[in-house]
Structure formats: structure tokens, C-alpha cells
Amino acid sequence: MPKNADLSRELIVQAKRTPQRQWLSEVSAVPLQQALRDLDQAWRAHQDSRAGKRQGAKVGAPRFKSRRDRTQSARFTANARWKITDQGKLSLPKIGEVKVKWSRSLPSSPSSVTVVKDAADRYFASFVVQTDDAPLPATENEVGIDLGLSHFAVLSDGTKVDNPRFLRRAERKLRKAQRALSRKSKGSNNRAKARLGVARAHARVADCRREFHHQLSTTIVRENQAVYVEDLCVKGLGRTKLAKSVHDAGWSAFVHMLEYKAARYGRAFARVDRFLASSQTCHVCWVVDGPKPLHVRQWACRACQTIHDRDVNASRIVLAAGRKLAPGREAES
Ligand SMILES: [Zn+2]
Structure with a gap:
């Protein structure tokens, strides 16, 4: 692997002297050096990942x-x-x-x-x-969260959180901008304008969504001492028919916020195994009732006859399973 100092000499100092790369001297050298540092880090991550010295998802080689x-x-x-x-x-x-x-x-x-x-x-x-960051004052509350398609999230206290209206409105505008773009001919000025329009609409949707995720994750972390979420394996879902709605919902970004905010404010956070069959298990008696197609929103447990709202039951299972994971706690079921 080339040394950073050598790269810097060749790609910054020498390159500035060529007519093709002369523009590099029009900008501050610090961002250029930072780019080399980022590159160095990316190669290291890639090599460690290939050598099995790095946990988590595989890291590819850096791209141009x-x-x-x-x-x-x-x-x-x-x-x-x-x-x-x-x-x-x-x-x-x-x-x-x-x-x-x-x-x-x-x-x-x-x-x-x-x-x-x-x-x-x-x-x-x-x-x-x-x-x-100072930890927030302790509270007794704990919450299990079921992330779903019919609602953005359902909490174990029964709260159902929908995607907010401003987000749906922004998404409608995005679709309109996309249709406008598809009607413009390639290479035209109007197409360039329409492309910017789509980019702006995309940016608005992303901003709205991030804002929504921030507000919801802050509220949840503030109100609960422990937060448990079903590990969704978003990557797996991303390859299925549900892909589009999964990406739209942006679950992984939201779960990441919950995680770092919990750490920041001294709250417990855990992902619960996704093979838990939370939509099939009764949270009252833990009998597994068998698979339920997505359109079944309510079901009665065959063992204890409790009538369950599908999503609320799922979030209670997540809560119970999270408590079992948490250190120093007795299993409650
Ligand atoms: Zn039951």
C-alpha cells in the first residue's frame, strides 16, 4: 500500500504542475490532504474486512x-x-x-x-x-417497538405512529417532479432543470423524514429507560417485493438514531432477534399460534383466547424478549 506522504507528493504537489490538474492549486490544500486520509482509511477498512479482521458487513474497495x-x-x-x-x-x-x-x-x-x-x-x-452529554433522569418505563408497513412504528404501550402527513405530501411532489423529468428529452436544458427539480424534491423528502425520525427517536429515548427493537434484517427485505416501502420507511436510519441517542443519554438499547416470530406468538401465554398472512390485523390466541392487535402484540413480544436480554433482569413472561 503506498504511503500517504508519497501519494500527497504525487497527487497534490506534482499534479498541480500539470495543465490538467492545475485547478487543484485554486483550492485550499487541506481538503485535498483530507481526501487522501479518507482514501487511506477506506483501503485499510477494505483490507481488514477481506482479512477477516473487521466485524460487520463486508467493506468494498473505495471507488473513484x-x-x-x-x-x-x-x-x-x-x-x-x-x-x-x-x-x-x-x-x-x-x-x-x-x-x-x-x-x-x-x-x-x-x-x-x-x-x-x-x-x-x-x-x-x-x-x-x-x-x-449528561444522562437523562431515570424512569421506570421500558418500550418494545415493532416497525411495520401499515404504521411506521407500533409501541408496546399501544401507541401507533403513522408516517406524518408532511412526509406524504413531499412524496407526492417528488412523484410529480419525476413524471415531469421523464417527459423531457435527453440532453436538453429543460431536462437539466427538471433533474434539479427532482433532486430538490428528493432532498425535501429526505429532510422531512430525517426530521420525523429525530423527533420520534428523541421522544422515545427520553420517555423510556430501555428501548428494544426487532432486528429487521433490512438488507434481506430490501431484495423482496416490499423493497420500496422498506427503503421509504428508512427503518435502519431510525434504529441507528435510537441506538446512539440511548447511548448518549444513558438508556439501555437492544435489538431483538428477528427470528422471534413476534407476529405469531401470544404475548400473554407465549404460545406460538402459527403464521399469519399480512392482512390478518387481529387474532385470538388459541390457548388463552386473548384477542390481539397484530402490531401491538408484536411490540409487546419485542419488549418481553428485550427484557430477557438485558443484564441483571429476571425473565418476565
Ligand atoms: Zn395466549
Whole structure:
């Protein structure tokens, strides 16, 4: 594997002297070096993954980036001499001062800033800051969560959370923009405009969804001492007929938020085995009642006769199974 210093000499210092790569000297050298660092890390991850020295999903080899990619980013570290001015502007090397619409105040002085341009031609500045999160006051509540298609989530206390209306409205606009794009002829100016329209609609849907996930995950973590979710194997579902709705629901992003927020605020979090058959098992007597097709929304347990709402029952099974996993707790069933 080539050394970072050698790559830097060849791909940055030498390249700047060629007419084809001269544009590299028009930008700060720090993001270029950061790109090499990212590349180095990506190769290491790929090699460790191939050698079996890395847990989790297989990591592929890094792919080429282009200055024409739809999404672009540049990271400025502390030694890049960037700063936030007294007027609240962002001053970047070789770019100058740019106006910032701050979405929140920074809790401490940032160590680096990444400027991202997304496919909808919007610019974002994202800062790395130190935070000291205090655990939330303890509570007795625990929750099991069933993520489903008929509702976004069903909680073991019986709460059913639908996809919010603003999200559905944004999705309708996205479909309209996509239809408009498909009618434009290739290579035309109108097509380029329509493409940006689709990108903007996509960005809006993604923003709405992220906002919804943030609000819901914060509420759940704040109100519960322990959070249990069925491990969905989203990758497996992604290859089936349910694929589109699965990606739309963005479950894995949501579960990830639950996980890191639980860690941040001192809450317990666990994924429960997806082979638990939560939709077939009675949460009262734990008799497995046999498979139920998706259209069966309600069923009566053949052993104890309890009538179950399919999704609420599933989330109670997740809760009970999570409690069994949790250390220092007696099994309750
Ligand atoms: Zn039963």
C-alpha cells in the first residue's frame, strides 16, 4: 500500500504542475490532504474486512470520485485557518467569507468544518464539536417497538405512529417532479432543470423524514429507560417485493438514531432477534399460534383466547424478549 506522504507528493504537489490538474492549486490544500486520509482509511477498512479482521458487513474497495459528482464535500481541519467571524460568517481559505444560516448554536468551539454540496445544489456546513452529554433522569418505563408497513412504528404501550402527513405530501411532489423529468428529452436544458427539480424534491423528502425520525427517536429515548427493537434484517427485505416501502420507511436510519441517542443519554438499547416470530406468538401465554398472512390485523390466541392487535402484540413480544436480554433482569413472561 503506498504511503500517504508519497501519494500527497504525487497527487497534490506534482499534479498541480500539470495543465490538467492545475485547478487543484485554486483550492485550499487541506481538503485535498483530507481526501487522501479518507482514501487511506477506506483501503485499510477494505483490507481488514477481506482479512477477516473487521466485524460487520463486508467493506468494498473505495471507488473513484469526480469533481463532477452530484454530491461534493470538502473538510477543513484546524490547521486550514478557517474561522467563524464575529459577524457569524464562515471564513474559508481561498474562498473567503460566506454567509451562514445557522440551524443551531455550537455547544463548543468546533475542531473542523465540512462543507457539503448536495445533489439539489444546496450547501451545508457541518461542524465537529465536543459535547458532554449528561444522562437523562431515570424512569421506570421500558418500550418494545415493532416497525411495520401499515404504521411506521407500533409501541408496546399501544401507541401507533403513522408516517406524518408532511412526509406524504413531499412524496407526492417528488412523484410529480419525476413524471415531469421523464417527459423531457435527453440532453436538453429543460431536462437539466427538471433533474434539479427532482433532486430538490428528493432532498425535501429526505429532510422531512430525517426530521420525523429525530423527533420520534428523541421522544422515545427520553420517555423510556430501555428501548428494544426487532432486528429487521433490512438488507434481506430490501431484495423482496416490499423493497420500496422498506427503503421509504428508512427503518435502519431510525434504529441507528435510537441506538446512539440511548447511548448518549444513558438508556439501555437492544435489538431483538428477528427470528422471534413476534407476529405469531401470544404475548400473554407465549404460545406460538402459527403464521399469519399480512392482512390478518387481529387474532385470538388459541390457548388463552386473548384477542390481539397484530402490531401491538408484536411490540409487546419485542419488549418481553428485550427484557430477557438485558443484564441483571429476571425473565418476565
Ligand atoms: Zn395466549
